[in-house]
Amino acid sequence: MSSTKEKLIAHVSKEEPAGPTNKxxxxxxxxxxxxxxxxxxxxxxxxxxxLVDVMExxxxxxxxxxxxxxxxxxxxxxxxxxxxxxxxxxxxxxxxAGARQQEGESRLNLVQRxxxxxxxxxxxxxxxxxxxxxxxxxxxxxILTYVAWKLSGLPRNRVIGSGTNLDSARFRHLMGEKLGIHxxxxxxxxxxxxxxxxxxxxxxxxxxxxxxxxxxxxxxTDNDKEDWKSVHKMVVDSxxxxxxxxxxxxxxxxxxxxxxxxxxxxxxxxxxxxxxxVKGMHGVNEEVFLSxxxxxxxxxxxxxxxxxxxxxxxxxxxxxxxxxxxVQKELTL
Amino acid sequence: xxxxxVQWITVTSSSLSLPEAGTRDGSxxxxxxxxxxxxxxxxxxxxxxxxxxxxxxYRHVLSMASVVQKxxxxxxxxTLEPPRNKxxxxxxxxxxxxxAVSVxxxxxxxxxxLVDVVExxxxxxxxxxxxxxxxxxxxxxxxxxxxxxxxxxxxxxxxAGVRQQEGESRLNLVQRxxxxxxxxxxxxxxxxxxxxxxxxxxxxxVLTYVTWKLSGLPKHRVIGSGTNLDSARFRYLMAERMGIHxxxxxxxxxxxxxxxxxxxxxxxxxxxxxxxxxxxxxxKDTDKENWKETHKKVVDSxxxxxxxxxxxxxxxxxxxxxxxxxxxxxxxxxxxxxTMVKMNVFQGMxxxxxxxxxxxxxxxxxxxxxxxxxxxxTGDEISQLKKSxxxxxxxxxxxxxL
Numbered sequence: 001m002s003s004t005k006e007k008l009i010a011h012v013s014k015e016e017p018a019g020p021t022n023k024x025x026x027x028x029x030x031x032x033x034x035x036x037x038x039x040x041x042x043x044x045x046x047x048x049x050x051l052v053d054v055m056e057x058x059x060x061x062x063x064x065x066x067x068x069x070x071x072x073x074x075x076x077x078x079x080x081x082x083x084x085x086x087x088x089x090x091x092x093x094x095x096x097a098g099a100r101q102q103e104g105e106s107r108l109n110l111v112q113r114x115x116x117x118x119x120x121x122x123x124x125x126x127x128x129x130x131x132x133x134x135x136x137x138x139x140x141x142x143i144l145t146y147v148a149w150k151l152s153g154l155p156r157n158r159v160i161g162s163g164t165n166l167d168s169a170r171f172r173h174l175m176g177e178k179l180g181i182h183x184x185x186x187x188x189x190x191x192x193x194x195x196x197x198x199x200x201x202x203x204x205x206x207x208x209x210x211x212x213x214x215x216x217x218x219x220x221t222d223n224d225k226e227d228w229k230s231v232h233k234m235v236v237d238s239x240x241x242x243x244x245x246x247x248x249x250x251x252x253x254x255x256x257x258x259x260x261x262x263x264x265x266x267x268x269x270x271x272x273x274x275x276x277x278v279k280g281m282h283g284v285n286e287e288v289f290l291s292x293x294x295x296x297x298x299x300x301x302x303x304x305x306x307x308x309x310x311x312x313x314x315x316x317x318x319x320x321x322x323x324x325x326x327v328q329k330e331l332t333l
Numbered sequence: 334x335x336x337x338x339v340q341w342i343t344v345t346s347s348s349l350s351l352p353e354a355g356t357r358d359g360s361x362x363x364x365x366x367x368x369x370x371x372x373x374x375x376x377x378x379x380x381x382x383x384x385x386x387x388x389x390x391y392r393h394v395l396s397m398a399s400v401v402q403k404x405x406x407x408x409x410x411x412t413l414e415p416p417r418n419k420x421x422x423x424x425x426x427x428x429x430x431x432x433a434v435s436v437x438x439x440x441x442x443x444x445x446x447l448v449d450v451v452e453x454x455x456x457x458x459x460x461x462x463x464x465x466x467x468x469x470x471x472x473x474x475x476x477x478x479x480x481x482x483x484x485x486x487x488x489x490x491x492x493a494g495v496r497q498q499e500g501e502s503r504l505n506l507v508q509r510x511x512x513x514x515x516x517x518x519x520x521x522x523x524x525x526x527x528x529x530x531x532x533x534x535x536x537x538x539v540l541t542y543v544t545w546k547l548s549g550l551p552k553h554r555v556i557g558s559g560t561n562l563d564s565a566r567f568r569y570l571m572a573e574r575m576g577i578h579x580x581x582x583x584x585x586x587x588x589x590x591x592x593x594x595x596x597x598x599x600x601x602x603x604x605x606x607x608x609x610x611x612x613x614x615x616x617k618d619t620d621k622e623n624w625k626e627t628h629k630k631v632v633d634s635x636x637x638x639x640x641x642x643x644x645x646x647x648x649x650x651x652x653x654x655x656x657x658x659x660x661x662x663x664x665x666x667x668x669x670x671x672t673m674v675k676m677n678v679f680q681g682m683x684x685x686x687x688x689x690x691x692x693x694x695x696x697x698x699x700x701x702x703x704x705x706x707x708x709x710x711t712g713d714e715i716s717q718l719k720k721s722x723x724x725x726x727x728x729x730x731x732x733x734x735l
Contacts, residue, residue: 008608042435060641064634065646068647069648070579071568072565072651173467179404183466210404216400216403238460245453245460249464251430251434252464255438255465255468
């Protein structure tokens with residue numbers, strides 16, 4: 001007696017079904033992890049999505065909820081487990097796991113708590129996806145990208161920190177509001193440390209190639225009547241403000257992660273400000289990760305754009321590097 | 334933005350025909366006037382002084398001009414046009430935000446408005462979405478406790494409302510939500526009299542009826558998300574058993590959203606091949622393959638997800654975005670959504686005489702529910718719908734202040 005399925009469908013292919021071609025894993029199903037997962041799903045970036053976390057009920061609930069939306073998506077396989085075997089053969093692994101900033105808490109405070117979590121996560125990821133590209137989102141991202149790089153043993157082009165991709169997006173949004181133009185037409189780069197001491201490169205701020213600093217030489221200084229410096233200050237304060245209002249930030253970082261994944265998975269070779277090893281650049285001598293404009297493709301972070309920075313901008317980068325190294329050298333890895 | 338000044342500067346600089354700021358040009362303005370030979374040198378000097386003064390003034394004014402003014406020459410400075418594809422989401426809880434993000438990531442709206450009573454959370458959510466605007470194609474995201482931000486919406490998604498407390502009767506829950514909707518619905522309609530309302534809050538069928546009554550809108554413009562999600566879950570689970578994509582499995586769940594939803598087994602098909610024809614026992618207790626279990630899983634899914642993670646949001650958010658797409662783009666696609674089953678004084682669908690909302694296959698376009706598909710249901714299925722209708726009417730008739 002053949003089943004309904006057998007009566008309906010005749011299997012004709014002698015080949016085994018091929019494995020995933022563009023698999024993405026998201027580690028951590030908190031607000032940031034799920035925002036990233038949903039953004040990736042809605043951008044049709046992947047043919048398989050895996051979720052991992054330690055909280056089993058929450059994990060199962062989240063994966064079921066996403067699966068129930070499969071009718072509306074083009075990612076046919078959505079899986080989840082506490083065990084990292086579900087993450088096997090991933091092209092990109094997004095790491096959002098870890099403790100999050102409390103109200104008023106700085107990112108550097110979270111370090112040791114998150115290092116211990118990474119000591120468990122990173123080796124497990126590498127075990128099942130030895131050729132993956134790691135995208136670290138957990139804060140403090142620059143330090144944790146360094147930690148992930150050390151713990152994974154991957155070459156530096158395969159370990160990327162989400163870095164100032166979000167800071168730049170926030171800056172471009174605020175700049176767009178000020179000028180009445182869509183953010184994608186407002187070009188600006190915020191580099192360096194993701195957080196309080198990020199560096200807005202004023203010389204690069206432009207619309208249609210017209211340098212705004214050329215029109216307003218005081219831009220970014222305290223003499224500036226238009227107070228563009230406060231735009232950067234608002235970017236730095238944004239995270240704290242949103243956390244104060246709704247408890248956490250999720251949507252913007254989720255969308256920015258999907259943007260990075262798109263460049264990697266589709267081999268776009270687009271330029272993004274992300275966190276990479278900057279030893280030897282801009283006067284930095286320590287083995288630290290800071291955000292600079294990088295080219296992203298399917299082998300990860302292949303090239304770095306060398307920005308022409310002013311002396312005080314370089315000084316800020318060097319200072320951030322020293323602060324980060326000061327924290328990093330105390331860590332037990 | 335000091336926009337009104339810009340035109341003044343542009344006009345002035347061109348009429349003065351002055352050189353660009355920072356350059357040196359010896360052009361003179363000639364003062365042509367009939368003066369005597371004796372007075373000419375003095376006049377020339379005065380003209381020269383006037384010119385220098387004007388140039389200094391021009392440079393001073395230009396240095397005061399903002400970056401915006403120097404960068405951009407506006408061509409059109411009339412009033413901005415109202416949005417053409419505005420979506421409002423009422424309620425920024427997990428469901429509301431999942432709906433908002435799905436609408437944004439599907440590029441369905443040119444403006445998104447969020448409304449809620451919790452002001453901090455509302456502002457935080459709006460800011461978080463705005464910070465992602467680089468990656469989106471929805472240039473305006475606004476929010477406010479005041480409904481004026483929702484003006485000129487085409488689609489309004491209502492996710493606000495309270496959840497059942499332990500031991501609370503459905504009637505009590507409904508009456509509490511009626512009181513909330515009494516505040517929300519008239520305000521929505523006041524600012525967007527031509528909108529289409531999608532009600533998501535539970536119990537959705539009763540609350541869609543309540544919304545219809547409170548809004549005064551014609552019935553084709555008030556929709557309940559209904560069994561759109563149940564059907565999506567059904568298609569996913571059935572397709573998994575078959576090893577195909579959910580969109581290639583056609584199956585409809587109608588009637589009441591919840592425990593007594595009706596799976597229309599006669600309509601279940603893949604590539605037009607009816608599953609019931611292959612397996613006449615499908616959906617019955619006698620079915621050896623126990624396909625009925627799949628429908629039971631659909632009913633249980635919501636409870637299961639709530640038990641595991643506390644609430645459901647992603648699937649309902651995606652399903653609402655799917656409905657919104659049909660409405661905004663005038664697609665005339667068929668969706669199982671909650672609509673008024675009573676057509677007019679004389680007749681209702683399937684002989685139902687009460688004014689209740691139940692999910693039926695509806696053709697959705699830019700006017701709302703364009704038409705309803707008359708599904709051929711078995712006697713058993715029709716009696717299930719009638720039973721749901723009776724129960725819904727039983728709750729609705731006791732509601733106060735509608």
